[in-house]
Amino acid sequence: MLSKIKKTIILYNPNAVFYTMPLALLAIGSYLDSEKYNIIIIDGRLESDPMIKIKKALLENPLCFATTVLTGNPIKDALNISRKVKEESPDLPIIWGGWHASLFPLDTLKEKSIDIVVKGQGEITFLETIKTLEIGGTLENIKGICFKSNNSIIENKERAMEDINTFPPLNYDLINVPAYMKLSGQKQLDYISSQGCRFRCSFCADPFMYNRGWYGYSPKRMVDELYQLWKQYGFNHVHFQDETFFTNKSRVKEFALELIKKELPITWFGTMRADQGTRLPEEVWVLCKKSGLKKVMIGIEAGSQKMLDWMQKDIKIEQIYEVANKCIKYNIAINFSVIVGFPNEPKESILNTIEIVKSLRKMSSNFQMGIFYFKPYPGNKIADELKENGYTFYNTLEEWSNFDYVDSKKSEWMNDKMIFLMENFKFYQKIAYRKPTPLFFLLQKIAYFRIEKSFYKFPFERKLKQFFRPQKLS
Numbered sequence: 001m002l003s004k005i006k007k008t009i010i011l012y013n014p015n016a017v018f019y020t021m022p023l024a025l026l027a028i029g030s031y032l033d034s035e036k037y038n039i040i041i042i043d044g045r046l047e048s049d050p051m052i053k054i055k056k057a058l059l060e061n062p063l064c065f066a067t068t069v070l071t072g073n074p075i076k077d078a079l080n081i082s083r084k085v086k087e088e089s090p091d092l093p094i095i096w097g098g099w100h101a102s103l104f105p106l107d108t109l110k111e112k113s114i115d116i117v118v119k120g121q122g123e124i125t126f127l128e129t130i131k132t133l134e135i136g137g138t139l140e141n142i143k144g145i146c147f148k149s150n151n152s153i154i155e156n157k158e159r160a161m162e163d164i165n166t167f168p169p170l171n172y173d174l175i176n177v178p179a180y181m182k183l184s185g186q187k188q189l190d191y192i193s194s195q196g197c198r199f200r201c202s203f204c205a206d207p208f209m210y211n212r213g214w215y216g217y218s219p220k221r222m223v224d225e226l227y228q229l230w231k232q233y234g235f236n237h238v239h240f241q242d243e244t245f246f247t248n249k250s251r252v253k254e255f256a257l258e259l260i261k262k263e264l265p266i267t268w269f270g271t272m273r274a275d276q277g278t279r280l281p282e283e284v285w286v287l288c289k290k291s292g293l294k295k296v297m298i299g300i301e302a303g304s305q306k307m308l309d310w311m312q313k314d315i316k317i318e319q320i321y322e323v324a325n326k327c328i329k330y331n332i333a334i335n336f337s338v339i340v341g342f343p344n345e346p347k348e349s350i351l352n353t354i355e356i357v358k359s360l361r362k363m364s365s366n367f368q369m370g371i372f373y374f375k376p377y378p379g380n381k382i383a384d385e386l387k388e389n390g391y392t393f394y395n396t397l398e399e400w401s402n403f404d405y406v407d408s409k410k411s412e413w414m415n416d417k418m419i420f421l422m423e424n425f426k427f428y429q430k431i432a433y434r435k436p437t438p439l440f441f442l443l444q445k446i447a448y449f450r451i452e453k454s455f456y457k458f459p460f461e462r463k464l465k466q467f468f469r470p471q472k473l474s
Contacts, residue, residue, distance in 0.1 A: 006038040007063035007134060010054065012081060014067060014074035015044035019183040021175060021190040023241055024068040024098060024122070030171040031123040032130070037063070041174050044077050045183065051084055058089050063130055065089075066118075068098035071377070075100060075401035079111065086113040093133055097122045100400065103205060103379050105146040107395050109153045117146045120209060121161050121195060161213040164195050169225050177233050189235040191226065193217045193255075197243040199273070202312045203301075203339065205379035206243060214247055219254035227262050237294070238268040245270030246296075249280055256287035267294035274298055274315045277323030285330055295333040298323065302338065303356035307349050311342070312381070320356070324363055333366040340422060341374045341414040343386060350418060354425055358451065361433035371426045373411040375403065424456035431461075 011029055013022035022043055029039045040057045044050045054065075065085045069078045082094050097118035101108045105117040116139070118125050125144035132139055139147045144159030170191075181187050194216035197206040217225075226238060246252055259268075270293070277298070280288075300320050302308050308315060327334050338357060340350050357369050376383050378393055387393065394400045404410065411419055432447035434440065443461065450456060 005061050006036065007130075008038040008040060008057055008060040009063055009130060010057045010065045010085075011039065011041045012050070012054070012065065012067040012078070013041065013043040013045070014069060014077040014081070015050075016070070016074045016077075019045065019180065020239070020241065021172075021177070021180045022068070023170065023190055023192050026170045026172065026174060027167070027192075028066075028097075028122050028126045029174050030168055031127055034171070037130075039174055043175070044081070046176065046179050050081060054081070054085060055088060058085070058092070062089065062092055064093045064095055064133060066095040066097065066126070068122075069096055069100045070098060071100040071103075071400055072403045072405075073401060075397050079113075079397055079401065082111070082113045095126070095129065097126070099205070099209070102209060104400070105155065106153055108397065109146055109148060111397055115148055119144050119146070120159065123167055124162060125159055161196060161210060161215065163215045165215065165217060165221065172229060172233070181233075181235070186237060187233075187235045188237045188239050189226075189229060189233060190239050190241055191229075192241045193222050194242045194245065194247065198247060199244070199314065200312050201301075201314075202310075202381035203342070203374065205377060208379035214244070216242075216248060216251055219251055219258050222255055223258035223262055223264075226259075226266075227264060230264055230266065236266055238266055240268065240270040242271055244273060244276070246272045246276040246280065249276070249284060252280070253284045253287060256284065256291040256293075259291040260287065264292070267292040269293075269295045269297070272296040272298050272323070274300060274319040274323050277326060278319045280326075285326060289330040289332065293330075293332055295335060296327065297335045297337070299337045300356065300360075302340075302342075302349065303353035304349050307342070307345065307352075317356070320360070324360055324367070327366075328364050331366070333368070334364075335368045335370065336360060337370040337372065339372050339374050341411040341418075343374075343376075343382065343413050345374075345413060347418065350414070350422070354422075357425075357429060361429060365433060365435040367433075369429060371422065371429075372405045373407070373422075374413070375405055375410060376412075377403075421454070421456065424459055424462070425451065427459070427462050428456075 009032060011025040013025055022041060025041050029041060032039055038060060042050050042053045047053060067078045069075055086094060093115045094113055095116045095118060096108055096114050101117045102119040105119055108114055108117050116129060118129065125142065128142045129145060132142060139145060140154065143157050146153060146155045194214060196210035196214035198212050198214045200207055301311060301313055305317050324334065338353050340353055361367055361369060376386050376391060376393065428447040428450050431444055432451050434444060436444060446461065
């Protein structure tokens with residue numbers, strides 16, 4: 001009789017500062033047969049005490065507890081919850097997946113509470129793993145996992161990336177969609193239409209994770225799914241979580257045409273490289289705008305061609321300005337991002353990056369800029385070279401839980417003077433180039449003056465902001 005009872009799969013999304021829907025868990029949960037398994041997704045960001053729901057799920061014939069983990073603060077919560085689950089159910093397999101576990105499977109498995117790591121694309125691997133656990137079989141033949149066996153850690157063969165068009169649609173019924181909309185403050189749907197990245201940036205772990213492979217949904221599938229989801233949830237904006245949404249310009253064109261045909265009253269956001277934007281035909285720009293394209297994200301990373309070439313970004317400075325002008329022409333906003341403080345990066349390079357940020361932000365108040373400090377992260381060429389030269393990386397989950405791209409205190413290749421300059425520039429550029437408003441008119445003038453003159457002594461405005469508005473100024 002017991003064998004006919006559904007096995008429960010508990011999927012946990014760790015607490016984090018961002019509020020996007022847990023698409024990775026939706027992907028593996030949607031790949032499972034809901035007729036056979038009871039799939040429960042619990043999100044630490046939505047629960048004051050997630051263990052209340054987890055303990056309840058542990059009473060419902062559980063087969064495993066699984067979580068997806070990004071490097072940094074999410075590790076703290078995932079680690080805390082995993083240990084509590086192991087205390088509650090010592091024999092229940094605990095599985096970690098996601099970016100951190102995929103990049104550091106052996107180090108991850110040093111943690112006593114973790115039994116299995118699913119690496120990379122997880123849909124097929126996770127299904128094969130739980131099927132094997134269900135029958136008490138051996139894990140040794142499952143590609144794409146590492147696991148513990150008799151006090152040893154076994155690393156199985158890698159699994160090749162599969163075309164995601166063979167995967168079923170994400171079942172958003174597995175999560176509380178309105179709760180995420182409330183969390184984000186807007187009627188936004190998070191959606192991923194592709195996996196992978198074909199590019200070779202030497203600071204990024206994408207080439208390691210995906211072996212420079214890329215698969216994208218067909219345009220018709222994308223729009224058909226979005227149309228059904230729109231009828232169900234009534235969102236007005238789609239945030240594409242793809243690594244590089246504009247990889248295939250023909251696909252983008254067909255997607256825009258399909259979206260226009262459906263007459264969906266929505267806007268959308270996608271990631272774009274500067275070179276992709278310059279190769280996008282004028283006709284496609286027009287179609288994207290007509291279909292609702294509101295904003296793109298573009299990583300420019302550095303303000304000098306020498307640095308761009310060194311990091312194998314494979315874009316030109318002039319392409320950045322060309323795509324910026326395209327977006328101005330079609331009234332499309334841009335979230336740019338840059339990175340400073342690379343190993344042995346000269347002062348002149350950092351100053352060049354500041355100058356390109358200033359010039360781009362002057363072009364349009366619809367342009368925003370994220371400024372990050374380089375932090376060595378394994379799985380890329382720069383990190384490999386650092387390791388060869390004796391650099392020591394973290395090797396415990398506790399250490400990696402403190403990893404932070406934003407924290408200036410951990411910038412190892414910038415002196416205090418340059419960090420002071422960059423921290424003040426980061427703050428004042430957010431104010432100086434905002435859309436002018438009567439309320440902030442004087443503050444914007446002061447911020448603009450400080451930036452133009454590089455005058456950051458006595459930054460009392462930062463102190464006032466921290467006192468009156470401690471959260472980040474957007």
